[in-house]
Amino acid sequence: MLSADFGHLERDTRMIDASLAEWIHIDVMDGVFVPNISFGFPVMKAIRAATGKFMDVHLMIIEPERYIERFAKAGAQAVTFHAEAVDDVRATLIKTRSYGVKAGVSIKPATDVSVAADVLEDADLILVMSVEPGFGGQSFIEGTLDKVRELRRLIDARKTGTLISLDGGVTLENAGRLFEAGCDVLVAGSAVFGAADPKTEIAKMLEAE
Numbered sequence: 001m002l003s004a005d006f007g008h009l010e011r012d013t014r015m016i017d018a019s020l021a022e023w024i025h026i027d028v029m030d031g032v033f034v035p036n037i038s039f040g041f042p043v044m045k046a047i048r049a050a051t052g053k054f055m056d057v058h059l060m061i062i063e064p065e066r067y068i069e070r071f072a073k074a075g076a077q078a079v080t081f082h083a084e085a086v087d088d089v090r091a092t093l094i095k096t097r098s099y100g101v102k103a104g105v106s107i108k109p110a111t112d113v114s115v116a117a118d119v120l121e122d123a124d125l126i127l128v129m130s131v132e133p134g135f136g137g138q139s140f141i142e143g144t145l146d147k148v149r150e151l152r153r154l155i156d157a158r159k160t161g162t163l164i165s166l167d168g169g170v171t172l173e174n175a176g177r178l179f180e181a182g183c184d185v186l187v188a189g190s191a192v193f194g195a196a197d198p199k200t201e202i203a204k205m206l207e208a209e
């Protein structure tokens with residue numbers, strides 16, 4: 001939703017609600033963990049009120065453990081924090097699950113995949129960042145695909161059922177390759193909202209699976 005028109009937030013949320021997209025992705029930025037500020041609870045609640053889709057909240061904030069419970073109470077169904085923002089990734093995942101939501105951990109492009117691999121048993125979702133977090137509309141970093149392949153291999157071998165989500169620079173052109181590498185979830189912002197027909201764009205991306 002970072003690429004939505006915030007002047008027409010309800011319209012854009014309802015548009016996604018009517019699309020084939022299964023999840024709605026909410027990017028929360030604090031201006032400290034990333035050099036950008038997006039929005040917080042009031043905007044998230046307005047989005048929640050306009051859609052019944054599974055709400056996937058991505059926290060790009062410092063000290064995420066202070067806010068995870070509030071996001072869960074505000075209607076998030078998955079809450080993902082950044083591994084780089086916490087002292088203890090596993091403990092934060094366990095705490096997140098205790099709030100009744102799916103627990104996700106995200107890794108920035110420079111963060112080693114082992115940080116996520118080490119906690120697969122306690123993670124419902126690994127969010128692999130394929131751009132530097134903070135802004136929509138950046139180009140996909142190819143090297144992140146190796147992380148996806150490695151995670152796919154480990155998740156299948158260890159049968160943890162953890163979902164792999166990829167976020168940043170996702171387009172109709174690369175969606176097929178990303179699914180093929182092992183992604184379960186693709187997060188797309190500008191490619192959807194910048195398309196002439198966003199709902200058709202989403203449908204075509206899903207066909208690439």
Ligand SMILES: O=C(CO)[C@@H](O)[C@H](O)COP(=O)(O)O
Binds near residue numbers: 058131168188
């Ligand atoms: O978390 C982020 C950015 O930090 C992403 O969710 C982007 O907003 C995705 O945007 P596109 O790269 O698809 O435009």
